[in-house]
Structure formats: C-alpha cells, structure tokens
Amino acid sequence: MLRTENLFLSYGDKPVVQDISLAIPEGGITCLLGPNGSGKSTLLKSFAGLLPPQSGQTFLDGRPVTDWNRRQLALRLAMLPQKPIVPEGIKVRDLVALGRFPHRKWWQGNSTADDEATTEAMTMTGVLELAERPVQSLSGGQQQRAWIAMALAQGTQILLLDEPTTFLDWGYQLEVLELLSSLNRRHGISVVMSLHDLNQAAQFADRIAVLADGQLKAIGSPQQVITETLINAVFRVSTTVRVGNDGRPFCSGASTSVNTTPAIIN
Template identity: 50%
Template sequence: MTTHHRLTAEGLTLGYGDRTVVDSLDLSVPPGRITVIVGANACGKSTLLRSMSRLLAPRAGRVVLDGKEVHRLPAKELARTLGLLPQSPIAPEGITVADLVGRGRHPHQGIFSRWNEKDDAAVAAALEATHTEPLAERAVDELSGGQRQRVWIAMALAQQTDLLLLDEPTTFLDASHQIEVLDLLTDLNRSRGTTIVMVLHDLNLAARYADHLIALADGGLHASGTPAEVLTEATVRAVFDLDSRIIEDPVSGRPLMLPIGRHHVLDRAEAPPAGEPAGRAPGRAPL
C-alpha cells in the first residue's frame, strides 16, 4: 500500500519577473485522494504545481511535505515520493518510448545499483496501463500528440511515487482517451492509495473525477471542497466570468455545468412567431 504523505502550501507567493501570479496562498492536499485544480487561464494553476514539486522557488511562504520544506529536500529523495508530469514536457531527440518510460525509474537508482527485475516490471506495467506497449521501440518524436501524452503518463506511472502531480494530463487526447486516462488515474488512486493532484480545464471532468476540488482566482484560493460544494453557479461566474446552470450528472451523480452563452439564450422579445423556425429573425429570407 502507498504511504499517505501530507502536502501543504503555507502563505505561498509565486511569480515571474515583476509579475505575482499566486499571492499568500494556503491550501492542504487531502492524502490518499484525487484533488483537481481549476481556474481561468493564467490564474496560477501550473505555477502552483511547479512550486509544489520544487521546480519554482517561492517568493514568500513555503510548500511543506511531511513537515519538511520541499525546496530543502534533496532532489532524488523528493522524486522517490513525488512525481510531476508538466504541461509541455520535452523528450530528448531520438529517444524511444521504452527508454523514456524507463527514465521514470531513475530516482530509484543508487550510485552502485543496477537496473533490475523490479524496474522491468514497473516499466512493463506502465506501458500496459497506458496501452503504449506497441509503441515501445518507436521514437517518441515520431508519435502523434495523443500518443506522446500517453507515453509521458506512462513515465510518471513508472516512477511509482506516493504523490503524483499532473498538469493537464488529458491534453491532446480525444474524448475516449481522456476518459481512459482519468479512469486509469482513478484506479491507481483506489488500488494503491496514490495521492493525485491534477490540473484540468474541463469543469465537468473535474467534477466527475475529483474527491477534492480547488478553484483558483485572482492569485488566490477562491473555493475548495467537494465538487458539490465548489462547482456552483456563483463560483463559475466569479472564477470564469461565465453564466451557467448546474444540474446533476445522470451518470456520476456529481454536479454538471451547462454554460449559457449569450447566443443560446433567446429573449422573449426576439422569439420567432409560432410556426416560424427558430434560428433566424422573423420575416428574414433564408440564406
């Protein structure tokens, strides 16, 4: 079974150059659960994940893992506990899928240790779970965007960490593969107890798969809690400047967000007379 670790942010302030992206943020990641971070573009979602994995040093505050600041932990020690799949990873030119996935085992290699059967098994399991075994001997740069994304996820799985951070893991994937990947991560969480934190753009997928939902806005924490507590019409309006209706998802029983665009709301004064097709103004000839 996976060990449950405590990951928190305390008064965290992050930025680039003269720009502050996250300001005085406090949050706690529930151990052994799936946390999904949502928010508008450029609100700090990816920046937060980078700092939680020690890739970005905070301007103020700290990220704490089991009582220790992550930025003070040795990189290899942290990598045996916490794995990160960034938003746009870059593979070395010409590297094969099997070799890239195998790099997920590097944190488990000591100075004198050699590749062993446990490493083989971890890579094989990761390839199987992501349905990338047929691609094992192909060069990563020959793959489609969706195939590459699944290979990167396989590398993260091969690392076999107790905490896994993923920045938009469904990028480049079609609808079927998005569900497949999110089901895979859910199975990993349920079977091993892996704590998963991921950024998703699709609010309805976030609500369906999250145990804990975090909404960021204006450089801070706007709301956190269960999907039912966070995904409300008021939150969607405040965080995304979007009017919506929230109903119950008939499949999952979770909240389902229906966006309301201004072209989808028919004002009574503009409604076509009875018997005239909707979609064109009364009296206007069809094109």
C-alpha cells in the first residue's frame, strides 16, 4: 500500500523528516505518534502527494506518489487535514457530494451514481438524518463525521487523517475513533492517522509508528511500541505502562522527566 524509502522532507531549508523508511500494511489502522514538531503531519502530506520529497521517495501501490496525477490519487486515497475549512452556508449533503469530484469531468453535474455514493457515505457515518442541515450548525463530532463521509464518497480505500480528534471533547473523540474503527472492520478501509493521545492510539491502532525530531524511533504493534522505556524517552516524561484486560497497554501517572535518548524498537 504505502511505504517510504529513505525519505527526507523539508520546508525550505528546514528539515522536518529525516531518512524515514517504513511500510504501512493495507487493511489496518496505523497511528503516527510523537511530540509536537516530530514530523507526523508532514509525513501524512507526503503520503497524500502534497509535499514533494527532498530526497528518497514515497510509494503507493509500488509506484512513486509523485508519478500519480491528482485525479488518480484522489480515487485511491483521501486526506482530511487537522482543521478543514467549512464553506459558508454549505449543507451536509452538498459537502459530502464534493467527494465525488474525482469521478466526473469538470463540466458534468452529479449523476445517479454520485447521488447514491453520497447517500451511502452519509449512512455509513451516521449523518444521513443531518443531510439538509448547514455544516456549521453541527457539533464538532458531527462535523467530523460529515468530513469523513465526504472522504468516503470519494470511493477510496485509504483514509489519511491529521489529528482527527483535535478540538473535540472526550466523548466526541471516542465517537470519531469508534467510527473509524468500524469503517476499518466492516468495510476494509485502511486508516492512517496522527494522534496525540497515546492511550487512544494503543486502544484503536493495529500498528503504531513513533516519530521524534523527524526520525522514526519505533514501529510495531501497540504492545511492542507502548513501553515505558520508549515513551519516557520520546516524550520526556516518567510514566507507568500497564496492560488492560483486553491485552492492550495504557499509560498512567505521567509526570515530566529529564531529557533522555529515545530507544529504537524494531
């Protein structure tokens, strides 16, 4: 599906991602974790073809992302930024229908297939009953569901999400993450998202990649990655990692700690 090979990314002269090589398997949920400025959002932009590499390469289905044209890429994956801008006065149905743009020529209107895909996407995300409401009138969680519906209407099998729970209270955060988990389990949609909350990543992810200072420090299952040694080093905290009844790790009792050198786990 998606992989990078000796990837370097920068903004002007400022390096952000440095020599990252990783593979993201298809069909699962992968979370990118790391402190602010670690390169999570930048890496997602590279996956989406929005930021050309300084060196190295990002591949989709074995083909460099830079070789895909925008329409082809939009039919394969969809990306939601951290805080998308809601068009003034737009209704939920019309927002979701924007996801159908890659499926038609610029002069064509919505087809029956477009309308059906829009309705199906709203049904899958639980916003069909909100179809005629202005997006700006919705709660934060409902708005995020509408944006995810728009991405699903594209008909892609890969969702890239940059901090999808940002600005949401705890209940809406869990609602969005449970929706993404359901889309993955029931429809086989691959999810790659950046998160700040380690325990949410450990609960919902199949695979976690930890970044720090633009470098990949660890990648593996939650049980492999969420360890006291790694978390304390990368996030410069002192925390205890326990294992829940579901076999997944969780962090508790964190406090600030001294600077240490991150460990690397294969």
